[in-house]
Amino acid sequence: MSSRQDPEPDQYDAFALAYSSANDRNLYNAYYARPELLRLSGDVSGLRVLDVGCGAGPLSKQLQDRGADVSGFDGSAAMIDLARQRLGDDVDLRVADLAAQLPYGDSEFDLAVASLVLHYIKDWAPPLAELRRVLKPGGRLVVATMHPTVYAVGHPDADYFALTQYSDDYEMDGQTVWMTYWHRPLQAVFNAFVDAGFHISKVSEPPPAADTPPELLPTADGRSFICFLFLELTSA
Secondary structure, eight states: OOOOSOOOSSHHHHTHHHHHHHHTTSHHIIIIIHHHHHHHHOOOTTOEEEEETOTTSHHHHHHHHTTOEEEEEESOHHHHHHHHHHHOTTSEEEEOOTTSOOSSOTTOEEEEEEESOGGGOSOOHHHHHHHHHHEEEEEEEEEEEEOHHHHHHHOTTSOTTSOEEEEEEEEETTEEEEEEEEEOOHHHHHHHHHHTTEEEEEEEOOOOOTTOOGGGOSSTTSOSOOOEEEEEEEEO
16 A cells, blocks of 8 residues: 545545445455444344444444444435435435534434544544434444554554554555545544543454455454454443
8 A cells, every 4th residue: 555645525425336346345344344343233123323424334234134223424425325225215314524513413322333434533522522412321332443553564664652644545346546544542542432421341353254255364364464443332
């Protein structure tokens, strides 16, 4: 991977279809992030669940199939269009910005699932305050975010402890796309949730799912792999 200047706003609109296609079957999303988020979410039957940064809706669909009453939002209108095709017009899907006030009332949700969205945001305090607001007291937040060691390994000469913006390129369905992230050290990740009024219930650094196709595994044993950090949190 290489680096360049930041991509334009609403970057996902430009490659929504390619991203959605890759997301449905690649290692990082289909066999790593979503299985662990579903495991941490537990039994969602009958729960009101908010899919934070829902993209084209693959996680929303799996939560829905498990009996959840799902709402979802994303900053990309193109992604929401794809999610409506997957989930149907009767599901509450909205274009909204996690860095702004969310278009939901107080204490609406039992569970919020934030899959690979927080690492795009510089200041976590406002979005975490909003997520706590829309969760019921005692509600849960399940998060997957970029593991801080990814930046440390990929940028060994950089300051690990500095809040740093960086961009990497990826091949998705034959298309090269650029993604921009904010790196923060592990202590800043944990402290952001604690300062926002969440209790950290679980921290997970899992291997890929057991049913991952062998050709997708980064190593023969499937365990020598780390990319995302997973947390289950409870709202006070």
